[in-house]
Amino acid sequence: MTKIVLATHNPGKVREIADLLRPLGLDVVSAGELGLPEPEETAKDFLGNACIKAEAAAQASNLPALADDSGFCVDGLNGDPGIYSARWAGPDKDFSYAMSRVHEELELKGLSESRGHFVCALALAIPSAETRMFEGRVSGKTVWPPRGGHGFGYDPMFLADGQTQTFGEMAPQDKHAMSHRARAFQLLLEDGVLTGLVR
Numbered sequence: 001m002t003k004i005v006l007a008t009h010n011p012g013k014v015r016e017i018a019d020l021l022r023p024l025g026l027d028v029v030s031a032g033e034l035g036l037p038e039p040e041e042t043a044k045d046f047l048g049n050a051c052i053k054a055e056a057a058a059q060a061s062n063l064p065a066l067a068d069d070s071g072f073c074v075d076g077l078n079g080d081p082g083i084y085s086a087r088w089a090g091p092d093k094d095f096s097y098a099m100s101r102v103h104e105e106l107e108l109k110g111l112s113e114s115r116g117h118f119v120c121a122l123a124l125a126i127p128s129a130e131t132r133m134f135e136g137r138v139s140g141k142t143v144w145p146p147r148g149g150h151g152f153g154y155d156p157m158f159l160a161d162g163q164t165q166t167f168g169e170m171a172p173q174d175k176h177a178m179s180h181r182a183r184a185f186q187l188l189l190e191d192g193v194l195t196g197l198v199r
């Protein structure tokens, strides 16, 4: 079976991407399990950071590596936290705190809610081949207080358009059916490069 590295140290992403990859019959191992270092995310956009993470993992492991750079972009905060979504949670990765910060910064602007979207950039780096990149989005709005214990990160404060449940309230398979990550993944599948790896 072809081995592929998930170039992420975020357990929520590992869970969701492994669910999406499972049907392809790839042998998935995470960067955390391989003890790979976390590269600094110095790019100015999601695609650039996904590339940095995928290429660092592919180089260190000599295996194909799939990275995800994602975030929550809130219109009322001019797109913040955006590429800084993980950093807003501080060193303890406290997303209750990060969600409160979004809410408080909106309130400071006199807003009780705002439109926003999640972005997911995927980069697939294959040793000695060109890195492929894909981006998916899902639009909706902020809700306060947060609702639900599923998912991760900002899920409990995000209501996708046309839904009554936040991403935090949805069953994982319902989030997978419509999320930014699932949309980016669909583009990756359509490209065929991933299925080409399966022997």
Ligand code: ITT
Binding pocket: 007, 008, 009, 010, 013, 038, 041, 053, 068, 069, 070, 071, 072, 085, 086, 095, 118, 151, 152, 153, 154, 155, 167, 179, 181
């Ligand atoms: P890696 O870099 O190791 O992959 P990270 O958590 O630091 O892990 P990012 O830099 O891409 O990853 O930060 C993305 C943050 O955006 C993530 O920590 C979540 O808080 C948030 N986020 C991304 N996708 C999300 C989703 O599906 N639901 C809720 N929050 C999400």
